[in-house]
Amino acid sequence: MKQALLARLTLGIGVPEDEATLRDWFQATALTVRELLTARWHETNRQIRETxxxxxxxxxxxxxxxRGLQNGLMALGILDECREALAECGVKLEDLAELEVxxxxxxxxxxxxxxxxxxxxxxxxxxxxxxxxxxxxxxxxxxxxxxxxxxxxxxxxxxxxxxxxxxxxxxxxxxxxxxxxxxxxxxxxxxxxxxxxxxxxxxxxxxxxxxxxxxxxxxxxxxxxxxxxxxxxxxxxxxxxxxxxxxxxxxxxxxxxxxxxxxxxxxxxxxxxxxxxxxxxxxxxxxxxxxxxxxxxxxxxxxxxxxxxxxxxxxxxxxxxxxxxxxxxxxxxxxxxxxxxxxxxxxxxxxxxxxxxxxxxxxxxxxxxxxxxxxxxxxxxxxxxxxxxxxxxxxxxxxxxxxxxxxxxxxxxxxxHKVNGVSQLHSRLVRERLFPQFAELYPERFENVTNGIAPRLWLNLANPSLAQLIDETIGQNWRRDLTRLADLRPQAENDEFCRRLAAIKFANKQRLAALIEHRLGIAVDPTAMFDVQVKRIHEYKRQLLNLLGVVARWNAMRATPDQDWPARVVIMAGKAASAYHMAKLIVKLAHDIGHHINNDPVTSDRLKLVFLPDYNVSLAEYIIPAADLSQQISLAGTEASGTGNMKLALNGALTLGTADGANVEIAEEVGPDDIFIFGMSVDEVAALNQSGTYSSREIYRNNHQLQEVIDQLGAGQFSSDPARFWPIVDSLLDGNDHFRLLADFDSYWQAQRRVDAAWRDQASWMRKSVRNIAGAGRFSSDRSISDYASRIWNAQYLPA
Structure with missing residues (x-):
């Protein structure tokens, strides 16, 4: 391996070893990996032609x-060998991985x-x-x-x-x-x-x-x-x-x-x-x-x-x-x-x-x-x-x-010849609401294939310490069959396993806290709950409901500062489409609220809100292993599946979510006591919409807590421009709240209080975390692709 790396460096990149930069070493290592993969690629194509x-x-x-470097090394089974070869040349593999775009x-x-x-x-x-x-x-x-x-x-x-x-x-x-x-x-x-x-x-x-x-x-x-x-x-x-x-x-x-x-x-x-x-x-x-x-x-x-x-x-x-x-x-x-x-x-x-x-x-x-x-x-x-x-x-x-x-x-x-949705709930709605006439004409075409995620990236690479703990506990077969994670479920009652899991989570939170301070200059406490919502900024994703809840929490903490409010860091990330003005205004609101409450001497030791810009796969690899709470709060019937919910559960975060998309199936796997479901069901949303009686202003008038939050936005309490967030207020009140944030707000607030109560008992929280990891095996993309191969494509596999 060392000889191959040096050959690529000097002959492929054209740089002698004593003049090589980290960028040169990255290119040389990547080319070495690519050459090894190319041999397998040619063999694969030969097998396809012959069979x-x-x-x-x-x-x-x-x-x-x-990023491809560590993934390629892991696929080839030479990750440790390459790390050692680079170390002999005075180079850290982790430094090279950070250079990859x-x-x-x-x-x-x-x-x-x-x-x-x-x-x-x-x-x-x-x-x-x-x-x-x-x-x-x-x-x-x-x-x-x-x-x-x-x-x-x-x-x-x-x-x-x-x-x-x-x-x-x-x-x-x-x-x-x-x-x-x-x-x-x-x-x-x-x-x-x-x-x-x-x-x-x-x-x-x-x-x-x-x-x-x-x-x-x-x-x-x-x-x-x-x-x-x-x-x-x-x-x-x-x-x-x-x-x-x-x-x-x-x-x-x-x-x-x-x-x-x-x-x-x-x-x-x-x-x-x-x-x-x-x-x-x-x-x-x-x-x-x-x-x-x-x-x-x-x-x-x-x-x-x-x-x-x-x-x-x-x-x-x-x-x-x-x-x-x-x-x-x-x-x-x-x-x-x-x-x-x-x-x-x-x-x-x-x-x-x-x-x-x-x-x-x-x-x-x-x-x-x-x-x-x-x-x-x-x-x-x-x-x-x-x-x-x-x-x-x-x-x-x-x-x-x-x-x-x-x-x-x-x-x-x-x-x-086949049409599928991506969760059980979504597939039902595709048949019943999106394409009902087609489902009547061609019922045999419609299938469900619930989405999945690749455990290679979202556990092996993103959270190697947790992967190693799982290896030591149940062996390595879960890497090829994620349903084997169910064997972890008894470990929820094993104090030593829970202690080690808590230590891994804390180390991941320290790593994320360091990144937040480096990028934003905001110091956050890794002992606090890391409450995460990371996804594309869109009104149906309801980041705005999260922000209303943050302000309501801040108001309640200021009103009763001596109450036992668990320390919480709310972490948001995601991009708004360039022409989506309301989504971009929500991003601005998150920053303005964060700036206001992060500097409040009464509450800032127990409540912070941070928005990490430029969310991508690399940033997700920092956030997801560090999350304690996963917010999946779309209006029931609007999120097809979600995959962030799966990644976060796989890494031990507990879900706070509506009965939407794959949240429903996560709840089936982890059990009702280890997930926080709130809000209207799909059928209740449909009944409310069909009744024509929904009045967001009526809810606003009858809920003092919600009224206070919306009035604060309308009065410009979080902004130097008093009118800045009027479009948001207008959408909630005069636009009749299209995504029904106000209808679900009280249920959301009560669910957040249940989260607070659960967090206070850290031993119980870690047991819940173990059961979430154990219940995530169903959500492997390997299982999804097996379903596609058998039910959609009628495809076969190459011999192993």
């Missing part, structure tokens, strides 16, 4: 990857879930290729200036990326605009503009299996990178405009879609990566087979949420236009290979595109979608005649009216 086994094409707009390829749970799924596919030996976009800047880097979120470009590619392999031989032409012409009796998409999609491959290693799968991200290159004649005339920028325009499609993740231009760019991005991915999938199939009837046996194409929903139209375009299959055969193949995971019940997230925009950018795709819609209408008429005249309008892919639109969620369901 003819099915491959899954996993299409996702986001892949929120963790987290790829900015995702925003939150969706992207992190996709990364966990890739990890599990490789670890189980399930052949797959993840497809996405190689964003040059990705999700923005969040800075905070005077409490306001500021977006900065996240230039994650500023240094060379040692993990990717450029594959210029894997490039595909992707078209935009133009027109549809008839040639030889067939329709062809012609003219317009085009860019080349260029493949960049990242290796995804398995743990406990030799398999190394591929994450293929698409970069963009202009077909004609420069107009030399224009350049020679002196119009230098104009000459380079084709290159700049082509690169625009891969510049950033989720461009601001508050403008028509932003929405068009979003549609361009979705088509760009879908087209390249489908072309590549079909090329891989045709390299080995010449019989289209084999396509469903060899290929699964999975849509991770609705962003890749153009895949059915692009697949039909290629099969019908380019490969000249007849429509019926092409549609039968498409519906057998496509499957779709829905990740949200929010209507705005289901991708609805104006037909006029699609006609400008993707004229042939609009024709194909309209033909899919027409044939669907004929099918319904043949099935029901005139007995269900309203049905087609409820399921139509192309919605009519003065401004016709394409409903991509409906297209995804119609074109897929």
């Amino acid at each position: 003819g086994i099915k491959q899954v094409s996993y299409l996702s707009m986001e892949f929120l990857l963790g 987290t790829p900015a390829l995702g925003n939150g749970g969706l992207g992190r879930l996709a990364a966990c799924f890739l990890d599990s596919m490789a670890s189980l030996g399930l052949p797959s290729i993840g497809y996405g976009i190689r964003y040059e800047f990705g999700m923005f880097r969040q800075e905070v200036l005077d409490g306001w979120q500021i977006e900065r470009p996240d230039d994650w590619l500023a240094d060379s990326n040692p993990w990717e392999l450029m594959r210029p031989e894997r490039q595909y032409l992707v078209r935009f605009g133009g027109r549809v012409a008839e040639e030889g009796g067939r329709l062809r998409w012609v003219d317009g503009e085009a860019v080349h999609a260029i493949a960049y491959d990242t290796l995804v290693p398995g743990h406990g299996h030799y398999a190394v799968n591929t994450l293929r991200l698409w970069g963009a290159r202009a077909v004609h990178p420069m107009d030399l004649a224009t350049f020679n005339r002196g119009a230098f920028m104009e000459a380079l405009s084709p290159r700049l325009r082509a690169r625009t499609v891969v510049r950033v993740l989720y461009p601001d879609d508050s403008t028509v231009e932003g929405r068009e760019l979003r549609l361009r991005q979705e088509h760009f990566f879908v087209s390249a991915s489908i072309q590549d999938t079909l090329r891989r199939f045709l390299d080995e087979h010449d019989d289209w009837s084999l396509l469903p046996e060899k290929v699964s194409i999975h849509l991770n949420d609705t962003h890749p929903a153009l895949a059915p139209a692009e697949l039909m375009r290629l099969l019908v236009d380019d490969y000249e299959l007849d429509w019926e055969q092409a549609w039968a193949l498409a519906t057998k290979v496509l499957s779709y995971t829905n990740h949200t019940l929010m209507p705005e997230a289901l991708e609805i595109w104006p037909c006029d925009m699609m006609a400008r950018l993707l004229p042939r795709h609009l024709q194909i979608i309209e033909e899919i819609n027409r044939r669907f209408g004929q099918e319904l008429h043949a099935r029901f005649g005139g007995s269900r005249p309203e049905l087609f309008s409820q399921v139509a892919v192309v919605e009519g009216g003065d401004h016709p639109r394409v409903n991509m969620g409906r297209l995804s369901v119609l074109a897929s």
